[in-house]
Each structure stands twice: as structure tokens, then as C-alpha cells.
Amino acid sequence: DAKTTQPPSMDCAEGRAANLPCNHSTISGNEYVYWYRQIHSQGPQYIIHGLKNNETNEMASLIITEDRKSSTLILPHATLRDTAVYYCIVRDPAYSGAGSYQLTFGKGTKLSVIP
């Protein structure tokens, strides 16, 4: 799986949009960009994923650059409950080679939503 680079921490005012960047310059053609978050002392929670088109669901939007070397997760109206560590992971979910199935977590971005 390609490596990702994320800022270690970010602050966001409650009610404002939170924009979390991720660099994945070595991403390959079949690899998707996944975002998970982990609220303190809980298991990771899936947020969204995409291949090359922008994606939106009830939780967030994912913007992927045209060259696919970076992406941004957008939480449109951050709340205090969005305070968590956000992980950006790239992987090919269909790849069947050794070590392929599991998600590999980096250090993520600790997002603090401030009242």
C-alpha cells in the first residue's frame, strides 16, 4: 500500500468546515483513498472512500486531485463530536497479494473542534 502524509494536528471552530489534507504521491492506479476516524478509546469508524471522482455522503465529502496525488476530507459543519484522529489510507481492496487485505494505519491527524 502507498504511504500517506498528514499533518499531525489541526483545530477547527465548531460549526465551520474542517478540511483535512492528505498527500499520497505514490498512489497506484488501482488504489482507493480511504478515510477513517477514531474517537478516543473507540474502534476506527469508516467515513468515506474514493478512487478518482469526488465523493459525498452523510458524513463528509472527499475531494481527490486530478493527478490523485493528494486529497482532502471535508466535514462541512464540524461539531464537538467530530473531535478525533482522522486516518487517510490508500489501498487496493481487490488486491490479493501478500499483506494486501489489511488496512495499515499511519499516525493520522488529530482534529480538535473548538467551541
Add this chain to the structure above:
Amino acid sequence: GAVVSQHPSWVICKSGTSVKIECRSLDFQATTMFWYRQFPKQSLMLMATSNEGSKATYEQGVEKDKFLINHASLTLSTLTVTSAHPEDSSFYICSARHNYEQYFGPGTRLTVT
């Protein structure tokens, strides 16, 4: 759908004893499950991959005789920490693979005294 549960959610045990943690896929069958460990202020680290009906595959540096994994059915995998020591105190998280995606359990906090 795709819910994964763990039991117990937290456990305290004495040094030298063994502890079993259960991971269940509640509404799907999972031929592959994963066990992660997370120390305070660190990221999740994969310990092993568990395949139903076969031996688990352990990551480098993880002792297979200390962390026993059993995946006897398509909905249950267990992790047994044998002869636990205080340095085994950690947050253990399981994950199950379903339709090419991974779904995570809520985690088990193990404290060894």
C-alpha cells in the same frame, strides 16, 4: 449492517494469567479477521490476520505462542493473551473483512496489574 462486536469491552487481570478476547461479526460471515493493538497516543498496529479454519498469520515481532488466535467459525475469532504481563496492557481492536472492506469492533481495553 456490517457490525463487529468485541467482548469484553475492558478487562483487568493479574500478571501471569491468561485473558481471552472475543470478536464477532454480527450480521455477516467473515472468513478473514484482523487483530490490532494500540498503545496510548500511538496508532493501530496490526498483530495478526486470522483466517477461518486455518492458522493465523502473525506480523513480525508478534509472538504467536503468547497471542493465541482461534478463528473456528465464520462469525467468531478469539485472541488469548497468555501469561499476561503489564507491558501487554493495551487497547486491542479486531476487524472483519466483508465484501472487500474492513469493519472494526469497538475495542477491548486490557490492563495487567
